[in-house]
Amino acid sequence: MKIIVCVKQVPDAKDVKLDPVTNTLAREGVESIMNPYDQHALEAAVALKETCGGEVIVLSMGPPQAEEVLRLALSCGADRAVLVSDRSFAGADTWATSYTLSRAVKKIGDYDLIICGKQAIDGDTAQVGPGLAMRLGIPYATCIQKIRNADDSAIVVERMMDEGYDVLQSGYPVLFTVVKDINHPRVPSLKGKMKAKKAEITRFSAADIDADPSCIGLSGSPTQVVKVFPPEPRGERAIFSGTVDEQVELLVEKIKPYLV
């Protein structure tokens, strides 16, 4: 089975800030991570490969630094990685992104399954997965919480619903987006790290994927962000989790500075 996993490099949600002047995300000095949902998508793909055989290809559209998440994916079990990177892709919205990814997928060709995370934690749109399927003209299902079984002709999955879940069966090719309940992503292995360090990452430019210049980047993006602004502060609130003891400990830590 040939599985393509779409991964995105995102700023670590813990330290995202807005640039007060440009009202865009300030990426300077912010740590980048693999979008958490994509980690689950990758794990689902690698686990499937381990039972059914085949190949896992990770695909990312992004700046050259996005290579980092591709190497991380390689160290967690992906077989090869493709970075779609070109200055002309900058400023893409979900419409242009799904177009660009679809061109790259076509160039890779001959796939059975595409797995994406449910959404990226920076844009939070949840549109790219479905958009990509539409562009490719293949069926898709979102919010998959379990892959029940898969063989050469069909795959059976569970789709999370508000209450309970649906059981869906599909032939190939098909695209799924996954939720975090689907698995626990593995820690990279040492051998994986060594392999990833040396691996060649395939680069596709706009020309390589034969992209229509009017469909990519800013010019291919009908959505325009009018304003990005931080919500009005509502006074500090904190919600603690963990066992009761842990929560009490956290609470005490929190109020300690005010006690004197």
Added chain:
Amino acid sequence: MTIPFFDRRNMNFVLYEMLGAEQLTSYDYYREHSRETFDAIIEVAEQIAREHFHSHNVKADKNEPVMIDGRVTIIPEVKEAIGHFTEAGFLASHHREDLGGIQLPWVVNQACFSIFQAANISTVAYPFLTIAAANVIEAFGSEEQKARYLPPMLDGRCFGTMALTEPQAGSSLADITTTAVPTPEGHYLLRGNKMFISGGEHELSENIVHLVLARIVGAPPGVKGISLFLVPRYQVNPDGSLGEHNDVAVSGLLHKMGYRGTVSTALNFGENNRCVSYLIGEPHKGLTYMFHMMNEARIGVGMGAAMLGYAGYLYSLDYARTRPQGRLPSNKDPQARPVMLVEHTDVRRMLLQQKAYVEGAYALGLYAAWLVDQHKYAPDEQIRKNCGLLLDILTPIVKAWPSEYGLKANYQAIQILGGYGYTREYPVEQYYRDNRLNPIHEGTNGIQAIDLLGRKVTMFDGAAFKRLLAAITETIEQAKSEPVLKEWTGQLDQALTTVETATAALLETLGQEGIETYLANASLYLEMTGHLVLAWIWLRQASVACRRMESASGSDQKFYRGKLQACRYFFHWELPKVHYQSQILRNMDRTCLDMQDDWF
């Protein structure tokens, strides 16, 4: 907020700035590596240690292994954590590629392991025992034994133990009585009792391989009659599948002060006279084989002690920065806001003392691990030889000094937390209890002292001792020209002479009065030499800090200043001790030697 249990900045300092570990990648055996691979691997260790080991450190302490219906039951988090450790590949990391390893330098391995030790010393004991046992089999096992037992030990299906101690024979392994009877089939039948065997029974892995010291019937008495046997809990068939349960029974679990997550067992071998065991290597060479592996195991113990001390230091540092209490002596206003503990000089003394002990012990441990790499793989034969000598003489110190002083650091961590430190709500008392084992196992510190003075100082005509003095002198020479370090180079030079003089005086006694008098104050000798070595390690750290200070940025500046201040602490408060210790030794003080049993 989680309080860090280890310090990556300091690890990088020791690994790269002090030891230059990247240079190992120019050796053929390590050619696949680079600073990037080292860092990537350390990150994996950090992630697994944080997420899967540290998270149940307290729980494992509160829920020690128990026997239920004859089976040892351990909290599930232990197995899960070790699963991650194994899957990542840490069991095999230092081995050759064809064995499934990645040929990781031992010093980087040890740096990774140190994170696990700080996170949860008792859970990581299981894989560490397995790694040590696999090392023995790899070095001395037959091809057939290697083929059958190594693969499952390197991928985590089979764990290992080291079964040396018996109820009547701990320090004195010469007195073990477990016996092995040869059979016509070529294997042996083992019979005897072993005590304190860590990881002796559990269901964390499919199988367990015990490495057991025993005497073949008719063997000569003493250490020259001890052989090493491989005893699987379940027999392993030629195809690797598991066969019958072997005749190894748990006669009881031991309930300990610390290290509670590691199951400690008393084992009976051959109760039914069918304990099938396999000789490793040649007969009567068992102890030699075990000791061959001891350098690395003892470095591991020293590192563990340093890391427990370190974790306590970091915790008490955080506490001292956030706990308001009292006012400075100069402030007479009772209405004034209290200061944080760290503002009190006496608390800073306790912090500095911990810092000097644990960062010193840590750097010493990694230095020793670096020597292991040099000794094995340096292309230059002379370097290999010199590093081997240094390793020989330093091993008892690397084991004993951190276990003595790491514990003292934990004492101060508790002291900084005051009454709270004494309660079980804070982790520092557990660190103290855990760390209390380290002066006892892997050869008590008393035995290490006898090893140092009785064997290592005199070995090869004193070549190892001389090599150590020469290495210290080289550092002094290099540091001399740096004005900031001048005072300390002078003090270290004096201490060096002091230790040298005391050693010469002792050796003279050995000739005149015999071994009894010579070894009478061996523990003090180890303490003195240990302090000399630690001062040397501190001077090396200070030299690096000095060199880098000028071009360093804000946080690095502070880091290097901290190094210099801790070095100053060690030289002003600790190093002078060698002079009075040396005096006791030179005087051949007989107070302990002459004390009579019936005077107590």
